[in-house]
Amino acid sequence: MASHGIEIKNLYKIFGQNGRDYIDAVHQGMSKSELIEKHGHVLGLKDINISMPAGSITVVMGLSGSGKSTLIRHINRLIEPTSGELIYDGADICQMNETALRDFRRHKTAMVFQKFALLPHRTVLENTVYGLDIQGVARAESTQKAQRWIDRVGLSGFEDRYPNQLSGGMQQRVGLARALTNDADILLMDEAYSALDPLIRVDMQSVLLEIQAELKKTVVFITHDLDEALRLGDKIAILRDGQMIQQGTGQDIVLNPADDYISAFVKEVNRGRVIRLETIMRALGPGLGPEGLPLPGTMTLENAAKEMTSANQTTAHVIDQAGKPVGSVDLQGIIAAMVTPTSHKSARMAAE
Known part of the structure; x- marks a missing residue:
């Protein structure tokens, strides 16, 4: 378990002979x-500062050249920081000696x-x-572990195939099974699904989410795709030009x-699949009892609208994890929140 x-x-990170000399100037x-x-x-x-919580998926996103792949390669020090x-x-990974770093790479990532x-x-x-071979684990034990993950990622029956006999999606399943067999706390995924067809990509996202629900690894996932980031990320960090x-x-x-820049990214997002009821609900006023359907605060607007429509209800009350009523919503408000993109300017003006 990741802890x-x-x-x-x-x-x-400043690439060049004397990177350190220019940190102050850049600062x-x-x-x-x-x-x-x-x-x-x-x-x-x-000057990157980011906290990647244990047991959750942190997605680092940005366009190509934003620094996201450079960032992930610092975590296992494939790139030396300036x-x-x-x-x-x-422990500070940047200060590890060769032995400690080798151990960290083999066993932790x-x-x-x-x-x-x-x-x-x-x-x-x-x-x-392969990873267990490098660690010197006995073949009988490593085969048993590997078989478990081959089964879990849906590759049973393909154990004796070679990579060139597999589709891209299946090859990526092998990559995931190999990473999981290693039993590392930290899973680093660098544009792992970017080369896959859209349907296979969504399929692989689902595989990752299912496995993550069980294993609670500390996952760092790099992507340039906002829909993927929103689907996978407990936390999202957006980079541009290395910042x-x-x-x-x-x-x-x-x-x-x-x-x-970020407004332009989020403009196309299907808000109904991202925004949750707890974000838009009105607090229950004094003396007002819960009305309509009970719906969990974590439910997305799209699912709430479906539930309410099929139950023929226009109002609902929002419940917390303990089942206690905490707010109310109506169908009209849900639909408005699904279709009204707030540009960052109007949001900021409202905040001021």
Whole structure:
């Protein structure tokens, strides 16, 4: 079971011979373009601070070149930071010596790549046990573990196939089974589903969510796709040009985009599938009893509208996890919240 989150503090990555020399200049506002034009160094990450809670999925999203793949590769130190800290289980990954780092990579992290990164000359089963082979686990034990995850990701019967005999979606299932067989606390998924067809992609998202509900790993998932981020992320962090623009729950980001860049992202979102009843409900006034259908606060607007319509009800009361009434909603309000995108400007004006 994962028991530790990851804390990233003041992380900088400047690519080039003397990256450290330019941290102060970047901190004081030197732009990415000035850094490259004047000094021939590339700003990869600028002062990243993010808390990735234990046992949950943190999605890091942004367009290509935003720094998201650079960020995930710092977590297992495939890329050396220029400065900053990455704290896991009380230790700073950036300060680990070679032995500690090797141990951390082998036992604490597993990675799932966009291009699958399977070994072509090894079968599905042999690819799945690969991480345990490196750890020196006995074959009988590793095969048993691997078989469990091969079954769980839906590949029973394919154990003796080679990667080139499998579709992209099946190859990605092998990648996931291999990562899970390793039994690492931290699962790093770098654009893991980006190369897959849309339907297979949704299928793989479901597989991940089901497994995560059981295992509660600390998952860091990189994507450029907002729908994927909203479906998977307990927390979402949005990067642009190596900087953190906004982080929070999917609700936070859709309802209160931090700037025009994020507003443009969230404009196309199906709000009915993201926003929850607890976000839009009215508090129950004094002396007012609950009316209409009882619906959980965590239910999405789309599902609430379906439930109310099929029950022929226009009002509902919202209940918390203990079943206690905490608010009320009506169908008209639900539909309005589903179709009215609030631009960050109007939201900000309302807040002021």
